[in-house]
Amino acid sequence: MARIGVFVCHCGENIGRTVDCARVAEELGKLPGVAHAIDYKYMCSDPGQALIKQAIAEKKLTGVVVAACSPHMHEKTFRRACGSAGLNPFLCEMANVREHCSWIHEDRDAATDKAVDLARFIVEKVKRNVPLETIRIPVTKRALVIGGGIAGIQAALDLADGGAEVILVEKEPSIGGHMSQLSETFPTLDCSQCILTPRMVEVYQHPNIKLMAYSEVAEVGGYIGNFDVKIRQKARYVDAANCNGCGACQKACIVRKVPSEFDEKLGKRTAIYVPFPQAVPNIPVIDRASCAYFKAKAKGVKKDACGKCKEACSKGAIDYEQADTFVTEKVGAIVVATGYTLYSIGKDQPEGLRGYGEYGYGTIPDVIDGLQFERLASASGPTAGKILRPSDGKEPKRIVFLQCVGSRDPAKGIEYCSKICCMYVAKHTMLYRHKVHDGQATVFYMDIRANGKGYDEFVRRAIEEDGARYVRGRVSRMYRDGETIKVQGFDTLSGEPVVIDADMVVLATAIRPQPGIEQLAQKLSASYDAHGFFNEAHPKLRPVETNTAGVYLAGACQAPRDIPDSVAMASAAAAKILGLFSKAELEREPTVAKVDAALCAGCFHCERVCPYGAITRIEVRDRKGNLVKIVAEVNPGVCQGCGTCQATCPSKSVELQGFTDEQIWSEINALLA
Amino acid sequence: MALPAEKIEAFEPRITAFVCNWCTYTGADLAGTSRLQMDPNVRIIRLPCTGRIDPLFVIKAFERGADGVIVSGCHPADCHYTSGNYHARRRFAVFNEILGFLGVEPERLTFSWVSASEGQKWREVVNDATARARRLGPFDAFRALAGRSA
């Protein structure tokens, strides 16, 4: 006969206010098999836990039910308490009478009845619980970092410095990310590349870091401590081992007018290229879509295909036959640092977003976005740091900056604040004034959100020292009048409509997650929000973890982030992983499936539905060694405990430990008191 | 068959919810943390994943006195276990067809996706299912049968 102990928690007033805890304990005490039932102010407190331990010893309890908060809050606490009192932790379960009862109901009688029911179900379940042993799994002490922007670089360096091996995967030909495109950074105005490139080189030279640029994550299998990651290395058509980065191939290339991605289409590059001079690795890539050789090949031209880069290369590193290759790496933890992209105001929009017809859907050439302005202001940019209009190369004397383009505007599909724009627009107005002394910057803003260290002072400097004119209001329309752009808006402080003449307009467009992020999230089994940003495990207490154990977040893949925030997140994720790697083995809950070989008929429906490939086939032989049948077996290290196999199994011969049919049936049977 | 108005008032339906641990259970936790008041008629049974939910559980719940049943898990593509909810969706698409044959009005079974961030939606699911069951009246066909055989 079971001897269950029931412990009803008041949680101060949280449960006690709407649930009559004494009555719950009293009614539960009447159930057959319940040997002990009490209520107490705070079960999770030390004295509360002591009550449980004491009862286990004195009443020789065979199971414990704590009717309190959500098991997501305190299941670990109570299981540990039971374990320390000599009761197998998995004989302890919680009934959720706070989140699922006292907090959502006001009628005391109804809430108390419900609490009794909820606790009764769990009592019936615990009667059928069996002791389980924690599963121990080895940890692979290598980490994968996805994305080589500042967040990924920081995470990789912190991990590598902490002694872990790191594989850094970057989809572009070079690491550096958006930070490498920036001219100066707020709020100090130090040169972005000057502070970033040393870190990029450090990544390249670090003995613990394996850099895989121009590569993408193709598949992710496994689980915390034991992921198998398949990585696709895209063909560069340049043999990295032989290339010395001399640049002769680029000088020889005949295709010279490809819009440069790094320069945000404001500059040109060749078909074989490195994105920018300080690229890491400094190995060129052939852009197949614009290369004369590949275009000729695609048309079926046999002879006279270009081949100039191959002729120019003294190392013989050009290899037109190179193909994508796949490598599989074993890692114990993954950092996602895929960063952001900018909202485009054009007509073609992803589902749920609307472009800006009122700004001409991006058809006015001197209307550019923030990253384009960064390239214009950057010494390494297409204009060598001179602020010049894209249309005619003239120096603009009047620039209008618009904040919140796309952001904070549900009508355009994005209601969140993009966080960094207030600051970089202030920076842009300063850079502009420092370069064009008689230039007038006008900023349309909704609110100024300068809530970092030294941030508000920075905005004030833009206004007070560098003469930026801030107009509070929105712009309704922009149109061309000869060479001038008429910016028509509303000044909400004076209550007047305004039309401001501009030579150039810079839009602070919304921060969005990288395209394709959903597919990556699905590969990682990590969740993402309605906009495609990764979800953190807890918005306050677990900001750099995901709900998938072993997968961590850094930077703007989780929400719009500036550089200091991204770096802080990256270091936090690295610290979490180093903590994980400090253990020899991981403990995992033993809620895994188990096959009863005697019952299994070998239909292998379970094998087909298992999302993890945890089912293997084993042979059952009699004593003489003759094959009797082939049955399913679960690999407990791979099984994650979803239980789909059990609901699928026709002969009910596979059971999920902790959620067996018998346990669930007994809960359902308890529905009628 | 619907109940007369005064009986609907007095009748408190019993509803059993089979929910997954990662999305809907957590969503219901969030509803609690957010103090969203809702009908007290639903009793949650926690399972790791909707993929674990055997349709027989639903039949058993009706037999054991439930007037309505909710099955709820992660949104498509958001399953903690990648694909358990897809199996559940297929299973219950077929099961819905059989339900009428078993003598259960299909509206008594609610299948929904409630994510960990959708406390508000959980409240709607709970209140809607309760209102539906209230309108349909007590479900005692199975119990009557059980009584006859006993």
Added chain:
Amino acid sequence: MKVGYYPGCSLHGTSREFDESLRAVAEVLGVELAEIDDWSCCGATSAHATNHLLSVALPARNLALAESQGHAEVLAPCAACYNRLAGARHEIATDAALAARMPELIGRPFANTVAVRNVVEVLHGLLPTIRVRAGQPLAGIKVACYYGCLLVRPAEVCSFDDAEDPVTMEEVVSATGATPVAWDMRLECCGGALSVSRTRSVVRLGRAILNDARAAGADAIVVACPMCHSNLDFRQSAMVRRGEAAMPVLFLSELVGLAFGVAPDRLGLRRHFTSARSLLDRVQPPAAAREVR
């Protein structure tokens, strides 16, 4: 094709040429305009500025009449009428409580089944026929299509075209053989109903529109709204300065009629304050010499 026809007050008064040209064009296109019996005010301007419920009930009454007279759709040529009718339809469709009150308010059953169309939308639906019926009389003529505010906004009500970058009027103009020009002021405010109370504002706004159309090389402006027409045509003498050429302002139906070879008089072109002579002189062959019959 038969369609319910809601002319509204303008087409019986200041914009008779819109009505005349529309009827002439409809005849060529084989569209029967069945005027709604006992139609009343759409509620524009006065009603929606004073009483919101009235501004919904008035259009609802007219839509209910159309419904009872067996129409599936109603053509409201005036942009203000169109906006009121379509706006009321949208509001009733999305507000169940409001919908429930309607039958009692308007004193007749109402199921909100009638679709509301404007001239641009209806002509756009007949593009292939227009292309066939239009000769070459408008070849070489450049036209600035002016939408104004009420035709395409708000987006959720006037969903027939993009609210910020509409293209349907340009496509109709292309089908007539004339050439639409690219210009910036297509959606700017013409001053609307302020023509009398704040004439100077209307002149200032209208002048900007005329100048932009002229700068884009337009020979004429085409509109689909009596209010826009009134402001740009009737007030044009105050907008144009000495030495600047006048800019003919035509209803879209008038332009289509010219393309079909309908006589200018039958299109009401002589009713304009700003002469369309400069345009008519360029119609090939001179339209006055031809009459389709």
